[in-house]
Amino acid sequence: MLRVENLSKTFNIHILDNKVINAFCDVSFHLKRGEFLGLSGPSGSGKSTILKCIYRAYLSSGGNIWFDSAEYGKLNIATAPNHAILNIRRREVGYVSQFLKVIPRVPAIDIVAEPLVTKSRLSLDKARTRAGELLERLDIPPYLFDAYPCSFSGGEQQRVNIARAVIWTPRLLLLDEPTASLDKDSIAVVTDLLKELKYEGTTMIGIFHDRIIIDSVTDKKYEMNQGVTVHAAQ
Numbered sequence: 001m002l003r004v005e006n007l008s009k010t011f012n013i014h015i016l017d018n019k020v021i022n023a024f025c026d027v028s029f030h031l032k033r034g035e036f037l038g039l040s041g042p043s044g045s046g047k048s049t050i051l052k053c054i055y056r057a058y059l060s061s062g063g064n065i066w067f068d069s070a071e072y073g074k075l076n077i078a079t080a081p082n083h084a085i086l087n088i089r090r091r092e093v094g095y096v097s098q099f100l101k102v103i104p105r106v107p108a109i110d111i112v113a114e115p116l117v118t119k120s121r122l123s124l125d126k127a128r129t130r131a132g133e134l135l136e137r138l139d140i141p142p143y144l145f146d147a148y149p150c151s152f153s154g155g156e157q158q159r160v161n162i163a164r165a166v167i168w169t170p171r172l173l174l175l176d177e178p179t180a181s182l183d184k185d186s187i188a189v190v191t192d193l194l195k196e197l198k199y200e201g202t203t204m205i206g207i208f209h210d211r212i213i214i215d216s217v218t219d220k221k222y223e224m225n226q227g228v229t230v231h232a233a234q
């Protein structure tokens with residue numbers, strides 16, 4: 001599903017006299033359909049930058065990112081034209097960051113339902129029903145469904161963010177610390193949701209600090225500067 005080959009990324013910092021920062025270099029791994037890779041390593045070692053290169057929020061500096069696209073077949077995300085990238089983001093690849101990008105004056109339930117309407121072409125009614133079930137599982141009280149998430153707590157916003165990411169079944173899902181401020185109970189629910197998504201065939205790459213998630217849902221680990229180790233998920 002995904003083959004990352006000798007990927008590297010450098011940043012040229014103009015305000016520092018074009019100083020070159022090596023975010024990461026020579027990263028290689030591959031994932032079959034439904035496999036889950038955990039990325040780990042010290043702060044600043046390039047984990048988030050790898051996900052952003054795979055999402056093509058950043059152009060990589062060297063190497064290839066071969067993605068098995070439903071629409072395009074084998075597609076090199078590192079060099080593919082912008083319209084192909086926009087299409088796979090719309091239909092095939094999801095990206096979740098640590099913080100919810102709150103859309104002003106859109107209620108929580110519609111933020112979560114939206115991908116089902118736009119990506120999976122479900123009716124708004126059905127999408128809202130599914131969104132409500134998911135928010136309930138994530139312990140968001142029903143009186144908050146129609147409220148605006150900008151007033152939610154950090155943990156509530158993260159749960160809305162995760163609900164929006166897992167409600168559709170992307171071919172590839174990139175998760176950048178989406179559980180950082182969740183308590184143990186919420187983490188257990190998120191772990192179950194990610195397992196369900198994996199079972200449905202979504203391939204995932206995630207950065208997590210919580211060992212429970214890493215140990216229970218990932219199949220492989222990529223340790224920055226050390227490479228891949230494979231382990232059996234529990």
Ligand SMILES: Nc1ncnc2c1ncn2[C@@H]1O[C@H](COP(=O)(O)OP(=O)(O)OP(=O)(O)O)[C@@H](O)[C@H]1O
Nearest residue numbers: 011021022023041042043044045046047048049050
């Ligand atoms: N847009 C950017 N411009 C310049 N340098 C950047 C940019 N994004 C990241 N970097 C640099 O690349 C390196 C890797 O950053 P990155 O955010 O990928 O680390 P990380 O492993 O995700 O760290 P953390 O665990 O703290 O989130 C850092 O030295 C960072 O300063």
Ligand SMILES: [Mg+2]
Nearest residue numbers: 047048049176
């Ligand atoms: Mg990071």
